[in-house]
Amino acid sequence: MSLTLHDVQRVAMLARIEVTDTESEQILEQLHGIFKLIEQMQSVDTAAIEPMAHAQDAVGRLRLDTVTETDQHELFQSVAPAAEQELYLVPRVIE
């Protein structure tokens, strides 16, 4: 596999991280090294192996469908960059 500058820019957009052209080139070089390491995985045939998503293979717990949390929106919104009237403020999306 060979990554291109276009891949870096596409992935950066998917990840919502602005990258300059110079940064893209540096990142590309570093990703080449990282993917060379990662590609070692392709040396083994794992077709018959069940993927392991989790250390304990535990099943999710169920609980009663009752309210367990209290309303703390004032506390939680006190750390927001911009909030007003219980709403988070962001730049206008719809004109």
Next chain:
Amino acid sequence: MIDSSLKQLSADLAARKISSVELTRAYLDRIESNNAAINAFITIDPDASLRQAQAADKRIARGDAQPLTGIPVAHKDIWCAKGWRTTCGSRMLENFRSPYDAHVIERFNAAGAVILGKTNMDEFAMGSSNENSWFGPVKNPWDTEYVPGGSSGGSAAAVAAALAPAATGTDTGGSIRQPAALCGVSGLKPTYGVVSRYGMIAFASSLDQGGPLARSSEDLALLLDTMAGFDARDSTSLERPPEAYTRRLDEPLAGLRIGLPKEYFGEGISADVRKSVEDAIDEYRKLGATTVDIRLPASDLSVPAYYVIAPAEASSNLARYDGVRYGYRAESYDNLLDMYCKTRAQGFGSEVKRRILVGTYVLSHGYYDAYYLQAQRIRRLIARDFAQAFEQCDVIVSPTSPSTAFRIGERTADPVKMYLSDIFTIAANLAGLPGMSIPCGLDAAGLPVGLQIIGNYFTETRMLNVANVYQKQTDWHLRRSPIASNSS
């Protein structure tokens, strides 16, 4: 006082030989005098710490103290602590004051322990040298030209410099054990699911696990008694009966079977590390243990699989930092999309961005099977290797890290070289097994060497016993860094 074990401090507090206020103030004074040299703490709040210490003294006077009541503990700045700035080593959370406590912080508070401060770390726990912190690198108290390891480097350095009697850390691929090794302290990563992740800022959720760092395994056991426990708010927290991790510390080791994995003793280990680890193994033989050669054939694939799984999970976990609900927001931007992109470009450091990009790529359309699924299959192979090995042995012993501490700046240019620092620690995270590191020697330059002990699931009590009996026979864990030897 700074040479006392937690057990001794606890006894002195109970006997009113010292007060928690005196103890806490003594450590705050040491931080004041010595932190500038090593940069182990991001935040201290003496008033808040001393308030807790006063409350602890009252509790001791009332006669309802627990073992950790009045003991100051430094916390990695990844744990949310109500009212405390909780940065995770990132500009993104530089001014974030947590509105709630992590489960682990709740438990320390309930035990009457004192929050001594928040320790420096690699940003979002991504790193093996503590050079990725927005708050500057941590320096190794044994030699300040060298890294302390990472990502819990501030916690390890704080204990090694005697700026804290004990600390907490987290370990996703070695982030407790590797800095413990490089700083000459003891550290334990429990079985995945033993310590709640609630309020522990997420990096790679299927691998992250909190644990203690301290001078001795006896201290670790005391800390784990408080840290471990079921918590319904962490969906992967395990419902198990509470365990007293201190209960078997002194059992004799006769009959202990130690597995020595061929793959962990190959090329690439520095001669000094090899010698110290072999000496430690000889010591175990003298203590009645037998050794058995074992194989972990999929070991080579642990680093590659980790660098798919951890970045994939990180890219998803770190999507929450968008400048809307909390944390950093870029100052100027054109529109909402631009606000996200600029906030994340400015708020994250280069290693974090690199891993988010790797993770986004491996999860993107058309690549999922080749990378993420393949990594999860290899993860199964690695877990199976361990399961087979534990049929022949009780614990597995190896070097924690192939080398002692390296120089600041030495590996920053090459991410892959840095990633290979964790070559012996990552597999335990992938399998979810408990692992620890204890000091077992010094290299020619006087830098500490760590011995890794990996146990089967839920065998922390036995591992702490294995470590403690060794520490009763040796004094490597009692050796002090130059900064710890400062009287002020």
